[in-house]
Amino acid sequence: MADKDISRRDRGGDVAGGAGGPEHEYTSLIEPKKGIGEVLAPAAGFGVTLSSMFKPTVTEQYPFEKVPTKPRYHGRHQLNRYPDGLEKCIGCELCAWACPADAIYVEGADNAPDAQYSPGERYGRVYQINYLRCIFCGLCIEACPTRALTMTNEYELAGPTRRGMIYEKQDLLAPMGEGMLGAPHPMVPGTEDTDYYRGAVTGPVPEQIDWVAQWRPEDATLQALRPGHRPQGSGDRDTSSELAEPMEHGQPAEVDASASQGRGSR
Amino acid sequence: MTTTTPKPATPAATSAPAAGEVTFTIDDVEVSVPKGTLVIRAAENLGIQIPRFCDHPLLQPAGACRQCLVEVSTPDREGNLRAMPKPQASCTLEATPGMVVKTQRTSAVADKAQHGVMELLLINHPLDCPTCDKGGECPLQNQAMSNGYATSRFHDVKRTFPKPLAISTEILLDRERCVLCQRCTRFSDEIAGDPFIDLQQRGVRQQIGVFDPAVLGFAGSDRAETYRGVQPDGTPLPVAVGQPEVDPRGPVGMATLDTSGRAFASYFSGNTIQICPVGALTNAAYRFRARPFDLISTPGVAEHDSNGAAIRVDHRRGVVLRRLAGEDAAVNEEWISDKDRFAFTWQGMPDRLTVPLVRDRAEDGTPGELRTASWAEALEVAAEGLAAARAAGGVGVLPGGRLPLEDAYAYAKFARVVLGTNDVDHRARPHSAEEEAFLAHHVAGSRMSVTFADLESAPVTLLVAFEPEDEGGIAFLRLRKGVQKNRNRVFSVAPFASRALDRLDARLLAAAPGTEPEVLDALGTPRADGVLAEAGQALDASAIILVGERLATIPGGLSAALRLAERTGARLAWIPRRAGERAGVEMGTLPGLLPGGRPVTDAQARVDVAAAWDVERLPAEPGRSAGEILAAAAEGELGGLVVGGVDPVDLPDPALARAALERVGFVVSLEVRASAVTALADVVLPVAPPVEKAGTFLNWEGRPRPFPQALTSTAMADHRVLDALADAMGTMLGLRTVAQAHAEIDAIGAWDGARVPAPAVAAAQPPTLGEGQAVLATWHQLLDAGRCQDGEAFLAGTAQRPVARLSPATGAAIGVATGDAVTVRTGAGRIVLPALLTPMPDGVVWVPVHSTGSSVRPTLRVDAGAVVDVAAAALPAADVEAAAPTGRRAHAATTDATTTDGEVL
Numbered sequence A: 001m002a003d004k005d006i007s008r009r010d011r012g013g014d015v016a017g018g019a020g021g022p023e024h025e026y027t028s029l030i031e032p033k034k035g036i037g038e039v040l041a042p043a044a045g046f047g048v049t050l051s052s053m054f055k056p057t058v059t060e061q062y063p064f065e066k067v068p069t070k071p072r073y074h075g076r077h078q079l080n081r082y083p084d085g086l087e088k089c090i091g092c093e094l095c096a097w098a099c100p101a102d103a104i105y106v107e108g109a110d111n112a113p114d115a116q117y118s119p120g121e122r123y124g125r126v127y128q129i130n131y132l133r134c135i136f137c138g139l140c141i142e143a144c145p146t147r148a149l150t151m152t153n154e155y156e157l158a159g160p161t162r163r164g165m166i167y168e169k170q171d172l173l174a175p176m177g178e179g180m181l182g183a184p185h186p187m188v189p190g191t192e193d194t195d196y197y198r199g200a201v202t203g204p205v206p207e208q209i210d211w212v213a214q215w216r217p218e219d220a221t222l223q224a225l226r227p228g229h230r231p232q233g234s235g236d237r238d239t240s241s242e243l244a245e246p247m248e249h250g251q252p253a254e255v256d257a258s259a260s261q262g263r264g265s266r
Numbered sequence B: 001m002t003t004t005t006p007k008p009a010t011p012a013a014t015s016a017p018a019a020g021e022v023t024f025t026i027d028d029v030e031v032s033v034p035k036g037t038l039v040i041r042a043a044e045n046l047g048i049q050i051p052r053f054c055d056h057p058l059l060q061p062a063g064a065c066r067q068c069l070v071e072v073s074t075p076d077r078e079g080n081l082r083a084m085p086k087p088q089a090s091c092t093l094e095a096t097p098g099m100v101v102k103t104q105r106t107s108a109v110a111d112k113a114q115h116g117v118m119e120l121l122l123i124n125h126p127l128d129c130p131t132c133d134k135g136g137e138c139p140l141q142n143q144a145m146s147n148g149y150a151t152s153r154f155h156d157v158k159r160t161f162p163k164p165l166a167i168s169t170e171i172l173l174d175r176e177r178c179v180l181c182q183r184c185t186r187f188s189d190e191i192a193g194d195p196f197i198d199l200q201q202r203g204v205r206q207q208i209g210v211f212d213p214a215v216l217g218f219a220g221s222d223r224a225e226t227y228r229g230v231q232p233d234g235t236p237l238p239v240a241v242g243q244p245e246v247d248p249r250g251p252v253g254m255a256t257l258d259t260s261g262r263a264f265a266s267y268f269s270g271n272t273i274q275i276c277p278v279g280a281l282t283n284a285a286y287r288f289r290a291r292p293f294d295l296i297s298t299p300g301v302a303e304h305d306s307n308g309a310a311i312r313v314d315h316r317r318g319v320v321l322r323r324l325a326g327e328d329a330a331v332n333e334e335w336i337s338d339k340d341r342f343a344f345t346w347q348g349m350p351d352r353l354t355v356p357l358v359r360d361r362a363e364d365g366t367p368g369e370l371r372t373a374s375w376a377e378a379l380e381v382a383a384e385g386l387a388a389a390r391a392a393g394g395v396g397v398l399p400g401g402r403l404p405l406e407d408a409y410a411y412a413k414f415a416r417v418v419l420g421t422n423d424v425d426h427r428a429r430p431h432s433a434e435e436e437a438f439l440a441h442h443v444a445g446s447r448m449s450v451t452f453a454d455l456e457s458a459p460v461t462l463l464v465a466f467e468p469e470d471e472g473g474i475a476f477l478r479l480r481k482g483v484q485k486n487r488n489r490v491f492s493v494a495p496f497a498s499r500a501l502d503r504l505d506a507r508l509l510a511a512a513p514g515t516e517p518e519v520l521d522a523l524g525t526p527r528a529d530g531v532l533a534e535a536g537q538a539l540d541a542s543a544i545i546l547v548g549e550r551l552a553t554i555p556g557g558l559s560a561a562l563r564l565a566e567r568t569g570a571r572l573a574w575i576p577r578r579a580g581e582r583a584g585v586e587m588g589t590l591p592g593l594l595p596g597g598r599p600v601t602d603a604q605a606r607v608d609v610a611a612a613w614d615v616e617r618l619p620a621e622p623g624r625s626a627g628e629i630l631a632a633a634a635e636g637e638l639g640g641l642v643v644g645g646v647d648p649v650d651l652p653d654p655a656l657a658r659a660a661l662e663r664v665g666f667v668v669s670l671e672v673r674a675s676a677v678t679a680l681a682d683v684v685l686p687v688a689p690p691v692e693k694a695g696t697f698l699n700w701e702g703r704p705r706p707f708p709q710a711l712t713s714t715a716m717a718d719h720r721v722l723d724a725l726a727d728a729m730g731t732m733l734g735l736r737t738v739a740q741a742h743a744e745i746d747a748i749g750a751w752d753g754a755r756v757p758a759p760a761v762a763a764a765q766p767p768t769l770g771e772g773q774a775v776l777a778t779w780h781q782l783l784d785a786g787r788c789q790d791g792e793a794f795l796a797g798t799a800q801r802p803v804a805r806l807s808p809a810t811g812a813a814i815g816v817a818t819g820d821a822v823t824v825r826t827g828a829g830r831i832v833l834p835a836l837l838t839p840m841p842d843g844v845v846w847v848p849v850h851s852t853g854s855s856v857r858p859t860l861r862v863d864a865g866a867v868v869d870v871a872a873a874a875l876p877a878a879d880v881e882a883a884a885p886t887g888r889r890a891h892a893a894t895t896d897a898t899t900t901d902g903e904v905l
């Protein structure tokens, strides 16, 4: 391709310069109106205004009224759970890898017998999404091998601090669904991680509930699963109002049971 | 059928190949390669990538994975090309004249065969890439994409294994992911000689592993426990390898013992992780920590020993997460020791110093607490204190033996120019005047007279006071390669045959500590007999004599080594342990040596260096050695000390060192982490660890090993801090940057004047031993209680267990059998260790210098060659607990079986 003349531009996109050089005067590309049109031109704009007055209004009274998004709108991410409450995320970092904006940061860690957060060997210990970087392309969702990461329709993602816009794991974890048991707790006895993927686990089993009752009797999810269970030390406090309180962003990722329910409300 | 070769390259048709060359065709390209070249290598040279798993250029061909199949035709006797009936493994196939090879690029047969093999390999592969540590840098992932089908026809239940198993505290094995390529076992067998894992079982159950009835599912054995990990704060789970919950020797527990009583641990086991082409072998410290795309890789040089192995430092957000072996054919090939690979946490420990510290003194001189200070204040206080100390008797400088050459040079210049003294000595270990003369005579300025390549090619190597594995690291691998490949012979003057010597097939010239000179002098003389005569005959001009730094402590040892080298013509090389020893010798951090190996006593040398440094004159008197500096400081003769990276327990007399630091008027410490020295210093100036600075190590060969700065950091290298300190004292050092240091070092150049004469020190008389007495032999184990291995519990677990070695007769005399506790005692203290009866000279006891539970210098206050009392003892409670049978891995130190047939009692 030696005969093709490729000459380098020696100047960048200089705005003042323009393509034709600085001397050219401005000329409108819109043809000037002639005759009666020219006379009425100053008032023509009112025509648009007047005709709009009789059209249906499109103004949304945000934030007083929230209009639902389309169902597949790409909103804030969510880290989902299995029906027994274990987290789906295994900390594999594939979402971070897929992210074109480098908005996701993940660190994995070992699940342990006394701290099993997700089925299998590995869980996501640190999970952060920087919403100042995220472009909501959804590539992370496609990358996720466990369907842990999905997107909600929540779009109210603004905040006064940069730090607060980095959502931590507890901000992104799905709320506890019906019948879920707060993690960490052991897997359903006799199952493996593949059983979880295949949907063989449909909810917590008594062994898991007993385990949580033994090690974290204060866990709020026990209430629903064990009618009559009285969380230690919580007295007559209304736990549901506590649950409804939104989490503050930018807090250290403390993945204990109460934090994981931070956004929970049924 | 598919062999359609339009124009067969018959041997006659080709231009006559050079002798020993073979001409053949790959993918229609004609190549000439040396005879014996494997087809896969020849293809590589052409840039043709054939997929492979088991093939590794430094390992013997195995043909285990069958991924590298290619279509091959060879000419028959008439010269007609005949296709081989089936695709051939190119990694085991040597090129022959006229052969026609078609890879997957030109042959549908080869391509289909490779796809088929890949499909077979993946049948039982778990494909749990999201949880697999290899994900993202996995040859199986990559080649499944490039040379595999997108879908599998296998719809059945995969074979599974419990996973992962902890082979040692550091190495984890996931057998499901293994493709049975045997790279790991071939490495362990061929390179390291530690076959701690091997192939087991047959057929679909075939697996890699350690011999463990529980894992192999023998009838009646318990079910194997799998590794259950650690929590992010590093707290391991007690069930990890079935270890006792609290192990006094390390938080992760110890490597388990095999039936020969050896720990399932190898100093080189980390290499198997790196060469495993899948995620079957992973390591506990890096487990689930990161993905390759997180990591920023910087080439580096290992700082733990004097080999200068090339490494790769991988870090994320300013934290080093792992180190890998770098490739350097001239030095470490592709292997590094586990210490080089895993011991990097020390550089980022919580006790890292980041700001200068200053100690205020009350009116009456009582020292107060260290407090933080600005650099300006700390430098000013240090400058004033050093100026006062210089006036009050002078200042001694102890740079420590771990410095790159730029820093060593700065210390050498700082001592002479700013402090006006030759009292500078980097030898933070037992040393002698004889050694200094040896270094000045033989080592300084002797550039690369012996190299790693020579270790491989020299037909005979004699080791003197040098334990090749513990003190040599990868130098041992080169020696072993020579033994395996070239049938080289190794002789070793040592008290007993260590495991390393066994693996070198070395002949032992047994010598009690102190008798080495005698043995060396006897070599090649008529009075030698047996193995001495054999060694004497073998030593000639092609031989190499390797001496370790320990020979310095044996009076007459280095003199005898020099004599032996002279007598036989053999080349003599000195392999110290620490990374900075050679740089110290070359840069002049010795009391009698100036940079470039110039003797202080030589007026011309002083004039040279004074001119280069732009000073009127240099101190003419040779200075004090490290021991003398400390003694003088303790006596109050010296006014102050400047101390670099020195740990007092490494010094010949730690108590004296402590006394010196306490009594001397003023101490400036340049340290990376808070240490026993900084605790007593008046001014502490923080300096950068190797990952946070650029520099050049000089390895034992004398080969410069430059390394860049891996982490962004504000920490300053020693040379820069010394430059600022000199500035504060009103002197220009001119060593702010590495480039300035290099320019000066180059300008000074090497010394071509007269060398220091060879030392001629007479050997000491062997001591007479009373009843219950023995001569102490001791050296450092590679993995021990050193501060540079701090913070890496998984690595600590693979260390050899400390034992006291005695000959069967000595053991019998004090009533100790293998496994019994034995006390080694001096007036200063005692060490209690399990005994291990070993064939060795009678009346000698060996203990490790500085392992957990065996810290010779601080406890006994003596060194090798001293007479100590040995007696039977009860193990301390903690050891007994650890040794008590607490499960399946119940063999702790006390049941360390031995191959000795001299069982007593």
Ligand code: SF4
Pocket (backbone or CB within 6 Å): A088, A089, A090, A091, A092, A093, A094, A095, A096, A106, A124, A143, A144, A145, A146, A147, A148, A149, B130
């Ligand atoms: S969200 Fe999905 S892709 Fe991201 S780390 Fe977790 S499991 Fe992996």
Ligand code: SF4
Pocket (backbone or CB within 6 Å): B125, B126, B127, B128, B129, B130, B132, B133, B134, B135, B136, B138, B139, B140, B141, B177, B277, B278, B279, B280
């Ligand atoms: S070894 Fe490779 S292919 Fe197998 S699970 Fe690990 S990353 Fe995936």
Ligand code: SF4
Pocket (backbone or CB within 6 Å): B177, B178, B179, B180, B181, B182, B183, B184, B185, B208, B275, B276, B277, B278, B280, B281
């Ligand atoms: S463990 Fe890795 S290196 Fe060893 S045989 Fe299996 S795949 Fe090969």
Ligand code: FES
Pocket (backbone or CB within 6 Å): B051, B052, B053, B054, B055, B062, B063, B064, B065, B066, B067, B068, B069, B089, B090, B091, B092
């Ligand atoms: S690379 Fe040839 S058989 Fe494995």
